[in-house]
Amino acid sequence: MKNNKLMVAAAGSGKTTYLVNKACEINGESVLITTYTEVNETEIKKKIIKKRGYVPSNITIQTWFSFLLQHGVRPYQSVLDESIHDENIGFYLTNEKSGKKLDNQGNSITFNGNPIYWGENDFKKHYFTKSLNIYSDKLSKFVFKCNEKSKNQVIDRIARIFSYIFVDEVQDLAGYDLELIKLFFKSHSSVLLVGDPRQVTYLTHHSAKFEKYSDGQIKNFVENELGKTIHCDVDETTLNASHRNNQLICNYSAKLYPSLSIPSACTCKECRDNTTDHEGVFIIKPSDAERYLSAHNPIQLRWSISTKCSSNFQAMNFGESKGLSFDRVLIYPTKDMAEWVKDNNSELKSEARAKLYVGVTRARRSAAIIVDYDHDDVLEGIEKYSG
Amino acid sequence: MNIEKVNIENYKCFYGKFSIEFNQGINILVGDNEAGKSTILEAINLALTGILGGRYLKNELSQYLFNRKIVSQYILGIKHGDNPTPPQIVIEVFFSGDEYPLFEGNGNSEKVKKCGIVFKIEFDPDYQPDYEALISDADNMTTIPIEFYRISWKSCAREAVTTRSIRILIKSALIDSASNKYQNGSDIYISRIIRNLDGSEKVQLSQAYRKMKESFMEDASIQAINQKIRAESKITEKELSISVDLSTQNSWETTLMTYLDEIPFHQIGKGEQCIIKTNLALGHRKSQEANLILMEEPENHLSHTKLNELIKSISEGCVDKQVIISTHSSFVANKLGLENLLLLNNQKVSRLSDLSQDTFTFFRKLPGYQTLRLLLCRKAVLVEGDSDELIFQKAYMEKHCGHLPIEDGVDVISVKLTFKRFLEIAVKISQPVAVITDNDGDFDNKITKKYEDYTNIDFISIFADNRNELNTLEPQFVNANSSYLKDFCRVLGIDSSIYDTAEKIKDYMISNKTTWALKVFESNQVVQFPEYIKKAVAWCDEK
Numbered sequence: 001m002k003n004n005k006l007m008v009a010a011a012g013s014g015k016t017t018y019l020v021n022k023a024c025e026i027n028g029e030s031v032l033i034t035t036y037t038e039v040n041e042t043e044i045k046k047k048i049i050k051k052r053g054y055v056p057s058n059i060t061i062q063t064w065f066s067f068l069l070q071h072g073v074r075p076y077q078s079v080l081d082e083s084i085h086d087e088n089i090g091f092y093l094t095n096e097k098s099g100k101k102l103d104n105q106g107n108s109i110t111f112n113g114n115p116i117y118w119g120e121n122d123f124k125k126h127y128f129t130k131s132l133n134i135y136s137d138k139l140s141k142f143v144f145k146c147n148e149k150s151k152n153q154v155i156d157r158i159a160r161i162f163s164y165i166f167v168d169e170v171q172d173l174a175g176y177d178l179e180l181i182k183l184f185f186k187s188h189s190s191v192l193l194v195g196d197p198r199q200v201t202y203l204t205h206h207s208a209k210f211e212k213y214s215d216g217q218i219k220n221f222v223e224n225e226l227g228k229t230i231h232c233d234v235d236e237t238t239l240n241a242s243h244r245n246n247q248l249i250c251n252y253s254a255k256l257y258p259s260l261s262i263p264s265a266c267t268c269k270e271c272r273d274n275t276t277d278h279e280g281v282f283i284i285k286p287s288d289a290e291r292y293l294s295a296h297n298p299i300q301l302r303w304s305i306s307t308k309c310s311s312n313f314q315a316m317n318f319g320e321s322k323g324l325s326f327d328r329v330l331i332y333p334t335k336d337m338a339e340w341v342k343d344n345n346s347e348l349k350s351e352a353r354a355k356l357y358v359g360v361t362r363a364r365r366s367a368a369i370i371v372d373y374d375h376d377d378v379l380e381g382i383e384k385y386s387g
Numbered sequence: 388m389n390i391e392k393v394n395i396e397n398y399k400c401f402y403g404k405f406s407i408e409f410n411q412g413i414n415i416l417v418g419d420n421e422a423g424k425s426t427i428l429e430a431i432n433l434a435l436t437g438i439l440g441g442r443y444l445k446n447e448l449s450q451y452l453f454n455r456k457i458v459s460q461y462i463l464g465i466k467h468g469d470n471p472t473p474p475q476i477v478i479e480v481f482f483s484g485d486e487y488p489l490f491e492g493n494g495n496s497e498k499v500k501k502c503g504i505v506f507k508i509e510f511d512p513d514y515q516p517d518y519e520a521l522i523s524d525a526d527n528m529t530t531i532p533i534e535f536y537r538i539s540w541k542s543c544a545r546e547a548v549t550t551r552s553i554r555i556l557i558k559s560a561l562i563d564s565a566s567n568k569y570q571n572g573s574d575i576y577i578s579r580i581i582r583n584l585d586g587s588e589k590v591q592l593s594q595a596y597r598k599m600k601e602s603f604m605e606d607a608s609i610q611a612i613n614q615k616i617r618a619e620s621k622i623t624e625k626e627l628s629i630s631v632d633l634s635t636q637n638s639w640e641t642t643l644m645t646y647l648d649e650i651p652f653h654q655i656g657k658g659e660q661c662i663i664k665t666n667l668a669l670g671h672r673k674s675q676e677a678n679l680i681l682m683e684e685p686e687n688h689l690s691h692t693k694l695n696e697l698i699k700s701i702s703e704g705c706v707d708k709q710v711i712i713s714t715h716s717s718f719v720a721n722k723l724g725l726e727n728l729l730l731l732n733n734q735k736v737s738r739l740s741d742l743s744q745d746t747f748t749f750f751r752k753l754p755g756y757q758t759l760r761l762l763l764c765r766k767a768v769l770v771e772g773d774s775d776e777l778i779f780q781k782a783y784m785e786k787h788c789g790h791l792p793i794e795d796g797v798d799v800i801s802v803k804l805t806f807k808r809f810l811e812i813a814v815k816i817s818q819p820v821a822v823i824t825d826n827d828g829d830f831d832n833k834i835t836k837k838y839e840d841y842t843n844i845d846f847i848s849i850f851a852d853n854r855n856e857l858n859t860l861e862p863q864f865v866n867a868n869s870s871y872l873k874d875f876c877r878v879l880g881i882d883s884s885i886y887d888t889a890e891k892i893k894d895y896m897i898s899n900k901t902t903w904a905l906k907v908f909e910s911n912q913v914v915q916f917p918e919y920i921k922k923a924v925a926w927c928d929e930k
Contacts, residue, residue, distance in 0.1 A: 077493075077494070079493065
């Protein structure tokens with residue numbers, strides 16, 4: 001029976017494990033598991049091999065880009081432009097909007113200081129590098145247009161190959177990716193999306209298409225954009241228990257996303273054995289940092305390598321730490337993050353918000369944030385560290 | 388899953404693009420010797436297995452795979468400085484149905500959705516600089532620069548395929564008369580069948596093989612020999628001994644041999660081999676899976692009885708298999724069903740089932756032999772009856788040092804009054820055909836009007852005389868020999884004093900139709916032939 005489902009997961013709720021278990025339950029029919037990052041792709045492979053000893057032949061694990069290239073682009077690549085019928089299309093990962101118009105010296109041509117881009121009418125320059133590598137930010141657009149022009153042959157083929165399409169870290173998808181998800185919803189394949197809308201640390205691209213949903217608003221997308229004929233269940237409870245964070249950490253991190261329900265800390269014995277005398281979320285004066293590090297040995301989490309922190313203890317960027325667990329973390333916030341810690345109503349851009357969320361939720365026992373404060377400041381949900 | 392269509396470009400005898408469609412079930416390829424029947428089978432097998440002549444083609448690319456005309460055009464182009472693109476070979480095999488979406492896409496020469504495989508031998512652009520250097524010295528170029536070529540083997544989804552991935556799609560077996568063997572004589576095809584054993588069976592086989600080798604080493608006599616060697620040879624400090632090679636894991640494939648009634652497979656007759664291979668393929672363990680059998684001229688090496696046996700197993704064993712079979716034998720083709728016939732002619736394919744219902748039904752009733760003769764010959768001469776046949780053959784032999792026309796690929800077929808049905812087939816397959824016919828006393832109606840549809844078809848010629856008073860062969864013959872009537876009577880073996888007028892001789896001939904013709908045929912004396920028959924003989928020699 002065809003069915004579509006979006007699972008909203010909390011940090012540390014074991015969503016990848018859930019996905020892997022679901023995939024392993026399927027016998028015979030073929031399953032695609034796709035995710036944005038290669039790190040997560042490897043993680044999924046590892047988990048399946050750990051469970052089954054090998055990757056069963058009916059399960060295909062691919063990054064989103066590699067899946068789109070193989071099954072979205074190549075099978076019908078020439079329907080948009082016949083001149084590329086016999087070409088071998090490669091892949092080019094870009095971190096910025098692609099297809100800038102360049103002058104003879106290779107500098108970007110600008111208008112009023114803004115760069116100008118090749119439009120769709122300049123087909124090849126819009127989608128591809130000179131050596132016909134497709135820009136990562138246009139990949140899903142290409143697939144969408146290709147499917148449209150081929151009268152749904154692209155999606156139809158994929159749906160006949162994969163009876164199940166599982167997407168992990170779905171919050172990373174944006175723009176035309178969502179159009180494709182919509183098409184998969186409509187197809188014969190059963191679609192399972194799993195993601196934590198709070199952890200949008202990477203985006204496949206920055207697109208004007210569906211911009212309002214790019215910010216972890218996948219749930220709203222599912223609720224608003226599918227129309228009457230396409231159906232997708234939303235499950236916010238199954239994966240709302242954190243096996244990692246204690247309740248104090250759950251409560252505090254939830255303040256970053258007040259519109260979503262507060263995850264609960266799993267209370268089973270395995271998750272909550274031998275509590276220590278230092279549990280929860282703490283605010284620490286910069287002067288106390290060194291002392292705190294020595295006392296509790298947390299891992300230091302920072303915005304980037306240029307953030308200054310103690311060289312005597314291990315440190316990591318927020319982005320890198322995604323998916324990992326530590327007993328204790330010490331967070332070096334950005335200026336905006338620090339403002340938010342002091343006043344939860346202050347403005348915090350989505351990327352910083354997500355990274356702060358990721359940082360706090362890495363911790364099993366304690367998350368400490370270095371912010372200077374006055375003794376009479378009233379701070380909710382966070383304990384003043386006194387040592 | 389079965390093959391729906393095959394496109395071949397520039398491969399061997401196929402100049403430019405060639406395309407052929409297949410039915411489910413049995414397909415019989417017939418055509419002239421050079422028409423490319425075997426090449427089609429070979430190409431399909433190559434595209435499905437990567438194997439040509441029993442070897443993987445990958446490292447054995449050769450310019451001889453390319454069509455000669457296309458190569459010479461290319462060389463000429465290079466010499467003229469036209470910068471022609473290096474030619475490529477393309478073999479596309481398309482499948483019916485939609486159960487294998489992995490192989491679907493528009494990555495094929497037809498640029499529309501197809502499920503299939505595209506096998507190319509193409510210029511490798513990595514060699515562009517080397518290539519440019521090469522063509523700058525155009526005078527020394529004699530053939531295509533095959534060393535700059537590569538094989539590209541992809542699905543229609545533009546995804547690289549392997550033998551393994553194709554086997555999910557289709558399992559094929561080529562049964563050819565020239566079998567290819569491993570060093571030990573075991574047939575590659577047989578060993579491929581063995582390789583289809585279960586994983587565990589395979590393991591057991593190789594373990595047993597290993598044990599056998601080990602027990603060889605433990606044999607008392609071998610150990611004694613080794614001791615002797617050790618004692619006598621002081622070549623190095625190290626110990627010298629003889630042993631069996633235990634290093635290779637899969638060596639059983641090349642060392643073990645297939646036996647049939649205790650006779651090694653390669654020692655049994657070719658005909659028997661052919662039957663065994665066919666039966667093995669037909670009775671494949673996984674017979675519920677789609678299977679394709681390519682069979683090249685099964686009539687080779689087979690006695691009539693064996694051929695009958697083989698045909699029986701083909702038609703019984705192929706209920707849900709696709710069989711593509713090439714043959715020269717009208718017997719084979721007829722037994723397997725005329726409706727399955729694919730006629731190959733000048734890179735064109737036609738099927739009998741394309742003919743008008745009427746004509747098709749007519750031919751189904753005929754012994755298939757007649758039809759096939761028309762299809763398989765180089766040129767056909769249609770005559771009305773036996774006497775016409777004998778006379779034409781005689782006229783032909785006189786001009787060709789005693790050769791029968793059939794020896795030169797010209798088949799003389801006696802068709803009674805069904806000329807037009809045969810002509811319909813001839814038009815379909817562009818088969819050169821001559822009609823030798825009487826005017827029946829009404830040239831305008833019986834010849835001009837009757838055959839007016841064919842006047843503009845250059846490969847069809849109608850030979851008849853326009854003198855209405857000479858309405859059939861007999862008056863024509865008497866007329867042609869009117870100056871030598873006495874001699875003519877001697878040829879016919881009749882008394883020239885009784886048959887002393889043209890009229891009397893004619894009447895005799897009419898009442899002894901076959902007899903007189905046979906006399907003429909067997910005589911070694913010179914007779915004169917009517918002009919229209921001579922013209923028909925001359926037509927046979929036209930290019």
